[in-house]
Amino acid sequence: PAPSTPSPHRSAGCGTAPPQRPGESAQHSLTSGGLDRSYRLHLPERYDGRRAWPVVLAFHGRGNTGAGTEAFSGLSELPAVVVYPEGVIGQGDGDRQAWQGAPYSAPGVDDVAFTHDLLDELEAILCTDPSRVYATGKSNGGGFTAVLACTASERIAAIAPVAAALYPDDLGCDPVRPVPVISFHGTDDATIPYLGDTGRGLPDIAAWNAERADANGCRPGPRARRIEPDVTVRDWRGCDRGAPVRHVAVDGGGHTWPGADSYSGGGYATQTIEAHEELWRFVSRHHLPARFVRPSA
Template sequence: MHRAVLSLLIVLGAVTATAAPAHAHAQPDRPPRTGCGSASPVEPGVTTSRTVLSGGRTREYLVHVPEDYHPDRPLPVVLSFHGHTRSAEYQEALTGFSELDTIAVYPQGLVGTDGETAWQGAPYSADADDVRFTGDVLDQVERGLCVDSRRIYAAGKSNGGGFTEMLACRLGHRIAAFAPVAGAYYPQSGKCAPTEPVPMISFHGTADDTIPYEGDPSRGLPSIPDWLAEWAERDECFSEPITDRPRQEVSRQRWIGCAGRGALEHYRIDGLGHDWPSRSANPDSERPTVLEATPIIWKFFQRHPLHT
């Protein structure tokens, strides 16, 4: 693309991004921050197991607040969803969100039809409304802790990444941005029709044998390029991304011209398997890779709060 044309597209994209889209929906009222000003129900600096009643079931999740937590300082929330067969504890160790200046929440999936833990939207998941469970967890967290309701985010690995997309499709009015890693985007998740464009950042390895980068038609899994094209359309971005290589093994794609608060960014890591990218050994793999996903996700989240 000639430089002059690219410059024009970037200018047009900036105008589009700052203008209010014709289809924008008014944001519903956020739940009150009743936790602000009250003592924390969990010990700061310590990961605590909690329960919440959701859909007639007692469900579990882990929550971690920073050691310097103050009840008058609203904090963001990062929901982090584990993969198939995994646990909330595994996800905390894998991602390290508890080390950030945020309220880190790790929901626990139920045992599904194959005897392993999973999330709604997978063909092997339990008969449970995990979207409702997510909302119930957020309600409880906001009642007990001082939360900045404009800065609630969701990330997930594998089946948890697929569920993160489901939340983008259904809870974009409440969750500000989304980050699936090695996502399993099964058709059982149902139709995706977000009420407005949402910010999305994703990561996937080209050597992923569990959720192949090129897709798996026998399981209804799309190729990652096709999946990204669908999100570019939902977010009303220009169809062709800007691509660069921050590392030799990493291709980064960014779509411009997205409508409203929409944003789309993708990292393709050559040679990476079904792992959470990390420059050091983690529970997924003893072999480090060239990229650290968690701080990239955190920076993306910080750039994308809900509208005020």
């Protein structure tokens, strides 16, 4: 499918030959913060370098990879350029890639700056729509999307964390605009408990979503509806500058990606919904305000 909504915004890379075959995925590298970093890039089958496509950044969980996340998530089926960045090996047990903001992330690694550098590169080599950049991720990667909503709200139009590890961090939260958010979490997640874990500083998930709604100026009290026998959706409405908050709770769900095509974590993975489809229906409606979109070079 083609991008769903036309946009006047086009990156500098429009009109150039793509760096790989459309419809395929490939690894690429770039230098950021003095480190050699990498990312996995998937181009839609209809990518031709002329139409500006939205971008989905998909951040893996701790110890996972871009290829692993692509395999279980279904994200490469979306009508978008999908990018799977690779984290840096963090602290603790073994060679496990992680993202900034978690207590086990690599000291001194600035993944927020890496995200900006990655978006700069994508805009230079591809035809993308800078007003339609979305961030999703699983576990530690989902937690990092919340970091980006705080620190890069001028470039990230909306976020979609899944089973997010929302650790406290010292990065602060001072967004220049309210960021729409759709989140997914299993009520029986044994890794990142739905009711929180005070010992690790992890919040109660329902409370975290209510706080996001409050920060986005939404009306108090969400509207709840059960869309499947094991799935309840809560929507906060009336939010500031069109920045709604939606939470998708999977009854009995584990530390998993809803609709996963392969192993995505411990516990029950519902197949009654597909997270990639649900998040796309939500995030694809949102664009950065024009004042935040950088003019193409």
